[in-house]
Amino acid sequence: MVLRGAVQGVGFRPMVYRLAEKLCLAGWVRNSSAGLEIEVEGSSEQLDHFLHLLKAERPQSAVVTSEEVSRVAPAGFIWFEILPSDENAAKSAAVLPDLATCPECLREMLDPDDRRSGYAFTNCTLCGPRYSILLDIPYDRPKTTMRCFVLCPACLQEYESPHDRRFHAQPNACPTCGPRLWSVPGQAEGASAVAHAVEALAQGEVVALKGVGGFHLLVDARNPIAVKRLRERKHREEKPFALLMPSLACARQYCTVSAAEEGMLVSSAAPIVLLQPQGGGDLAPEVAKSSPYLGVMLPYSPLHHLLMAQYPFPVVATSGNRADEPIAIENEEACERLKDIADVFVLHDRPIARSCDDSVVRISGGSPQILRRARGYAPLPVVTPHDLPRVLAVGGHLKNTVAIALGRQVFLSQHMGDLDTVESRQAFERAIEDLCRLYRFDPDLVACDLHPDYASTQWALASGLPIVQVQHHYAHVAACAAENGIETNYLGVAWDGTGFGLDGTIWGSEFFVASPSGFERIAHLRSFRLPGGEAAIRDCSRSAASMVWETFGPGGAGIAFDVNIRVMLEGRINSPQSSSIGRLFDAVAYLTGVADQNRFEGQAAMRLESAIGSIRTNESYEIENQNGIGDWAPLIEALLSDRKADLDLGRIATKFHNALANWIGAVADTTDVRDVVLSGGVFQNAYLTARASALLEEHGFRVFTHHQVPANDGGISLGQAVLAGAFES
Numbered sequence: 001m002v003l004r005g006a007v008q009g010v011g012f013r014p015m016v017y018r019l020a021e022k023l024c025l026a027g028w029v030r031n032s033s034a035g036l037e038i039e040v041e042g043s044s045e046q047l048d049h050f051l052h053l054l055k056a057e058r059p060q061s062a063v064v065t066s067e068e069v070s071r072v073a074p075a076g077f078i079w080f081e082i083l084p085s086d087e088n089a090a091k092s093a094a095v096l097p098d099l100a101t102c103p104e105c106l107r108e109m110l111d112p113d114d115r116r117s118g119y120a121f122t123n124c125t126l127c128g129p130r131y132s133i134l135l136d137i138p139y140d141r142p143k144t145t146m147r148c149f150v151l152c153p154a155c156l157q158e159y160e161s162p163h164d165r166r167f168h169a170q171p172n173a174c175p176t177c178g179p180r181l182w183s184v185p186g187q188a189e190g191a192s193a194v195a196h197a198v199e200a201l202a203q204g205e206v207v208a209l210k211g212v213g214g215f216h217l218l219v220d221a222r223n224p225i226a227v228k229r230l231r232e233r234k235h236r237e238e239k240p241f242a243l244l245m246p247s248l249a250c251a252r253q254y255c256t257v258s259a260a261e262e263g264m265l266v267s268s269a270a271p272i273v274l275l276q277p278q279g280g281g282d283l284a285p286e287v288a289k290s291s292p293y294l295g296v297m298l299p300y301s302p303l304h305h306l307l308m309a310q311y312p313f314p315v316v317a318t319s320g321n322r323a324d325e326p327i328a329i330e331n332e333e334a335c336e337r338l339k340d341i342a343d344v345f346v347l348h349d350r351p352i353a354r355s356c357d358d359s360v361v362r363i364s365g366g367s368p369q370i371l372r373r374a375r376g377y378a379p380l381p382v383v384t385p386h387d388l389p390r391v392l393a394v395g396g397h398l399k400n401t402v403a404i405a406l407g408r409q410v411f412l413s414q415h416m417g418d419l420d421t422v423e424s425r426q427a428f429e430r431a432i433e434d435l436c437r438l439y440r441f442d443p444d445l446v447a448c449d450l451h452p453d454y455a456s457t458q459w460a461l462a463s464g465l466p467i468v469q470v471q472h473h474y475a476h477v478a479a480c481a482a483e484n485g486i487e488t489n490y491l492g493v494a495w496d497g498t499g500f501g502l503d504g505t506i507w508g509s510e511f512f513v514a515s516p517s518g519f520e521r522i523a524h525l526r527s528f529r530l531p532g533g534e535a536a537i538r539d540c541s542r543s544a545a546s547m548v549w550e551t552f553g554p555g556g557a558g559i560a561f562d563v564n565i566r567v568m569l570e571g572r573i574n575s576p577q578s579s580s581i582g583r584l585f586d587a588v589a590y591l592t593g594v595a596d597q598n599r600f601e602g603q604a605a606m607r608l609e610s611a612i613g614s615i616r617t618n619e620s621y622e623i624e625n626q627n628g629i630g631d632w633a634p635l636i637e638a639l640l641s642d643r644k645a646d647l648d649l650g651r652i653a654t655k656f657h658n659a660l661a662n663w664i665g666a667v668a669d670t671t672d673v674r675d676v677v678l679s680g681g682v683f684q685n686a687y688l689t690a691r692a693s694a695l696l697e698e699h700g701f702r703v704f705t706h707h708q709v710p711a712n713d714g715g716i717s718l719g720q721a722v723l724a725g726a727f728e729s
């Protein structure tokens with residue numbers, strides 16, 4: 001039988017070995033490039049028993065995407081053995097993401113009598129680095145960055161014993177034979193290096209720490225001067241910092257943590273989870289001044305555990321880079337690039353094969369929503385309903401990811417970030433090269449966005465391969481449809497900040513009746529001008545001025561806007577047309593006084609959502625739906641009169657969100673489809689998504705949202721891969 005999916009490096013072979021031994025079955029098991037292959041001989045009763053237990057006792061972190069069982073003539077095996085990996089088959093085995101330290105390894109590290117006491121690279125088949133040390137497939141030690149460490153006799157014995165937890169644990173290591181830790185300046189080693197970092201944190205210094213997928217920059221989150229210093233040195237104005245907290249109990253001290261949120265925090269992916277802060281803590285306000293949430297993660301590597309055991313306080317843990325650059329992974333590179341940011345470096349000699357940022361997850365309506373998909377998730381595949389041709393999808397421009405389609409599996413790269421800098425574009429090219437090399441993938445086709453200025457589009461055009469340009473919002477909804485296995489016509493609602501439309505204007509409030517073979521744009525917002533173009537993405541007053549100007553005429557309801565903005569609007573100078581919901585959020589945030597700037601993407605919308613607080617009402621503004629054009633003018637008018645009457649901000653924000661949900665319901669009612677797909681960054685808004693979903697379900701629709709890839713542009717590459725495939729076949 002053949003098991004496909006993430007089945008290598010999770011202790012599957014020893015588990016099969018022990019099972020076969022227990023049931024007295026002969027045969028073999030091996031890792032192949034397709035996944036895991038097993039051949040067993042025995043009576044049909046024994047074999048049924050084997051299959052049953054194989055399912056029941058499967059290793060926790062294994063992700064089986066398909067199972068093929070076939071009967072073959074008995075070969076007369078005498079015993080059961082684990083064969084060397086077969087490398088000839090197609091390279092389609094899923095590689096496992098990096099897994100957080102398991103309780104057993106943690107216990108050993110903290111046990112003063114254990115031979116791995118205090119050892120920062122402890123791992124086993126249930127935990128430890130995977131994707132970040134992988135050089136090639138199949139996943140075997142010589143094909144990982146652990147190949148330069150020769151196992152000592154004690155580790156080798158563990159590695160070779162099918163009864164040991166470390167049987168074929170590829171990154172297996174101990175203080176005698178494995179990677180070592182040191183700090184700079186001063187070259188303190190091992191435990192002293194950790195102590196050095198602790199001392200630096202206590203003194204308010206910035207520590208650069210080499211983690212699993214790259215460097216982190218750490219400061220004590222309770223020290224306002226230290227946090228401010230880090231912001232200044234890193235050139236990061238306001239974007240919230242994530243926190244590393246020593247324990248669940250500590251997270252509870254600062255935030256409310258639901259059962260679902262707790263589940264995410266302690267999962268083997270161990271992402272940053274966005275939590276609702278509880279006031280009154282001692283955190284420096286500069287940590288996340290402009291966000292209603294705190295991004296919190298728990299220690300996920302032995303090194304993080306050791307540090308937090310000695311410094312049991314919340315610590316800012318942000319990517320080791322300057323703003324907008326990719327995360328640093330090499331020792332020399334980090335020491336050079338971060339020399340003006342960090343005071344102390346904690347380094348080790350286990351090379352990182354590829355950078356992988358921390359993932360970010362938010363619980364929405366009780367289920368996890370991935371906002372940034374990287375460590376702990378990449379490169380797990382998304383399984384699509386049909387085989388796809390060999391497509392390389394290069395994604396969008398913001399929050400870029402790339403993807404390759406292999407059969408029914410789409411392998412997505414880790415989050416690469418915005419492609420604004422030379423460094424990030426290099427990282428984007430490295431990720432393409434890396435995925436293609438790992439899977440021996442030669443694309444027949446490249447899928448990209450329609451936007452001519454995206455670096456990813458330009459790369460595709462220059463690749464010399466046949467290309468398919470996929471409209472941005474069509475890719476959004478197709479990604480959501482694909483991960484939910486929808487194949488028939490559906491209503492795709494794609495709401496975001498920016499995407500290049502078929503008519504050359506900026507879209508972003510799309511209702512498509514769609515299928516893999518095409519889409520019809522059945523509704524969108526009435527378009528409006530964005531004075532100053534791109535500048536309107538940051539400055540919320542521009543969208544507000546434009547909508548007020550359109551609603552009330554040049555007199556503008558007595559609201560004063562910058563004279564340059566008025567000149568642009570009146571003269572239609574540098575004011576492209578847009579129908580983006582993101583900009584409607586900005587305008588409303590500005591007019592209610594909730595926010596005047598987006599210092600990071602979606603900031604104003606996030607504040608508007610959080611203004612709702614615990615208010616629950618069915619009151620609503622109205623977006624008039626006329627022949628598929630959603631007119632926001634009545635909404636702006638009603639909102640300003642509520643504002644004048646001093647209506648509570650929370651109520652105004654709620655009425656605005658309700659209007660959007662009602663509009664979705666009204667448009668859906670005009671169609672004859674039953675499935676509605678919600679995609680695009682705007683649906684990271686938990687209130688809107690919950691409200692719209694409930695309403696649609698009441699109207700008899702089935703509603704689908706994202707769970708495997710982000711609703712934001714991080715999911716675009718999946719949609720492109722699926723659609724280019726449909727286009728080709």
Ligand SMILES: [Zn+2]
Binds near residue numbers: 101123124127128
């Ligand atoms: Zn472990």
Ligand SMILES: [Zn+2]
Binds near residue numbers: 152153156178
């Ligand atoms: Zn050893």
Ligand SMILES: [Zn+2]
Binds near residue numbers: 472497498499681
């Ligand atoms: Zn988008």
